[in-house]
Amino acid sequence: MRALSAIQLGPENPYVGFGAGARDLYTPVIPALEMPADYQEGAKLPLGPEDMDMIRALEADPNIIKSVGGNIINVMTYLSSHGLPMRFVGALGVDDGASTAIRSHLNRFGIQDATVTKEGYQPSYSRIRRVEGKSREISGAPRTPILEAVERAEWAAHLRTAGAVGASSLNSLKLNSWIMEDTPEGTSIFYNPGGGEFRAYGPQLINIMHRRVRSGKGPVTGLALNDTEMMEMHGLFIADMNEKYLRELAENLTREHAGGVALRVLCTMDKAGFIIAENGDSQVYAAKVVEKPEDTTAAGDESNAANQMAMMEGLDPDCSAEVIREAGHLCVQHIGNTHRKPYALAA
DSSP, rough: OOOOOOOOBBBBBBBBOOOOOOOEOOOOOOOOOOOOOTOOTTTTEHHHHHHGHHHHHHHHHHTTTTEEOOOOHHHHHHHHTTTTOOEEEEOOOOHHHHHHHHHHHHTTTTTTEEOOEETTTTOOOEEEEOOOOOOOOEEEEOOOOGGGGGGHHHHHHHHHOOEEEEOOOOOHHHHHHHHHHSSSSEEEEEEOHHHHHHHHHHHHHHHHHHHHHHHOOOOEEEEEHHHHHHHHHHOOOGGSSSSHHHHHHHHHHHHBBBTTEEEEEEEEOOOOOOOOTTTTEEEOOOOOOSOSSOTTHHHHHHHHHHHHHHTTTOOOHHHHHHHHHHHEEEEEETTTTOOOOGGGGGO
């Protein structure tokens, strides 16, 4: 498979990331839990308004490890720590704890803050209970919808000045459509819808990408998702499949989209590795497994970010796979983004 052309970024045409930040709160390791019967690894159990007192107590607890996350923030933190110019476009509240933490994180990593500030806007919270063994429980307080805080004209202005665009977990068909319709021809889009979006309207996300192709603007540069999301995008149910068939089907579907709606598709498969498909060809790559990972919450985002960086450097799939493999291996040995150093401090 061939390499793609390198992408040049600079202060006037940075990578512009669209999405939402989150506040992640990690408990100390606790004994193994009996998870609810319908719980899926990586899914979030809901937290309601009545749980915010618990969230505030966790924020004040010195034994709780606190980090900033969210799909696009995780990606941009990785890219920024490797020296790429970044601008974050989204929404934040005025002085709530999560918004304050996200702003501090952006400033620390030199990511330009182009968020809309709106009174009453609440980023999401995640309580991550680290559990003995290989399981974990994530409970999430949902964020205020981004759509309630942003205007299309403002997003379009950022899209016009972007050297590359990243869009993750927008949780709105309208916002996803803005990205596809308003990003100029020739500007690379790295696209990573969230799991909830695939479950809610996966086929419509495919149609949005197809509409961009039919408009003459071409396919997105990179599409990233995991095997569960790939199945959900096509209305398939993983519970009905054995592992071998799941892997084969994931590779077939990944290959189907490469060269159609996306120049390259990355499909991660946890410890089973990952698939890279480009120009109708595909290859399965083994993961560099860590037997006792500290935190796998952002492993998919880290793989996505590493693939994006490799593509922006014009690396072919085999060389990209080495970058992805190493990024995932290092990511799961640390908790959140607390371990990463800004580029200016890296040596």
